[in-house]
Amino acid sequence: MAEIRRRLSPQHFRLFFGAILGAVLLIEFATRSATSALVPAEAEVVASVGSPAPDARPGFDELIRRDPLAALEKAQAEHGEQVRDYTCTFIKQELLASGLSNEQTIATSFRSQPYSVVMHWLKNPGKAERVIYVKGKWVDADAGKSEEREQAVCQPGAIARVFLKSLKQPIHGDLAREASRRYIDEFGFWQSLNLLTKYSRIAKERGELTLTFRGESIFDGRPTYVLERRLPYTGDDGVYPDRLATIHIDKEWHVPVSVRCYADEAKKQLLGRYEYSDVAFDVGLTDKTFEPATYGM
Numbered sequence: 001m002a003e004i005r006r007r008l009s010p011q012h013f014r015l016f017f018g019a020i021l022g023a024v025l026l027i028e029f030a031t032r033s034a035t036s037a038l039v040p041a042e043a044e045v046v047a048s049v050g051s052p053a054p055d056a057r058p059g060f061d062e063l064i065r066r067d068p069l070a071a072l073e074k075a076q077a078e079h080g081e082q083v084r085d086y087t088c089t090f091i092k093q094e095l096l097a098s099g100l101s102n103e104q105t106i107a108t109s110f111r112s113q114p115y116s117v118v119m120h121w122l123k124n125p126g127k128a129e130r131v132i133y134v135k136g137k138w139v140d141a142d143a144g145k146s147e148e149r150e151q152a153v154c155q156p157g158a159i160a161r162v163f164l165k166s167l168k169q170p171i172h173g174d175l176a177r178e179a180s181r182r183y184i185d186e187f188g189f190w191q192s193l194n195l196l197t198k199y200s201r202i203a204k205e206r207g208e209l210t211l212t213f214r215g216e217s218i219f220d221g222r223p224t225y226v227l228e229r230r231l232p233y234t235g236d237d238g239v240y241p242d243r244l245a246t247i248h249i250d251k252e253w254h255v256p257v258s259v260r261c262y263a264d265e266a267k268k269q270l271l272g273r274y275e276y277s278d279v280a281f282d283v284g285l286t287d288k289t290f291e292p293a294t295y296g297m
Contacts, residue, residue, distance in 0.1 A: 230265075
């Protein structure tokens, strides 16, 4: 490799190395075993029976039944004020340009200040097995002053790591969009609540929102409130992100532990499924958690 570097100009070397890395990534992807893209059934909604589950913030139970949007806005404000960090298992499945993705299981660590995320794919990784993003930490100096300068550090799969421990990618770049409907800076409970309230407010102002309290259920062994939202979705080029969304709000934590979005009323076309389990709040994550060197990157 050193001999090749001496013979080639820096520009030609980068092109040469990029071609090698691209081939390795294709091999890595091709060797992964395929898994079913079937969507697991949603949790059953049960009617409210007896006294509500214990609630650390009295009044929320009544509010979410009477005014679900106000409850989501309240939950977002409280979460932003009270939660510093958390760890969880994040499960997602999305409709991408390439079709419905396989279900992915991701061990995740999150910190609110500065906004920081570590994602480690445990099931069905794509081209990267681990991604680290810290807001403002990695910037592409050649990209100008737009938001596109923000980058994440990515750890490729085992085969590619023989050649390269890590590489940086724009968080809003083409590869990020190919891999997910949401960018990494849209991850987390606060951001999920923000997206839910944002489009609900737009629809409410236009007289197009239907947001209904449907009852109570159980998700990951924990009691939840179940909301159902309907928007006049017209496709990805329209104003709204989905037609129908089923939302499970944890009764104690007041966060969306499960969100399923559909393009149709019959729930035949899944757009996105986002679920959080094994959640642990305020675990005391440090800078070391979000350092690539911690993971040999």
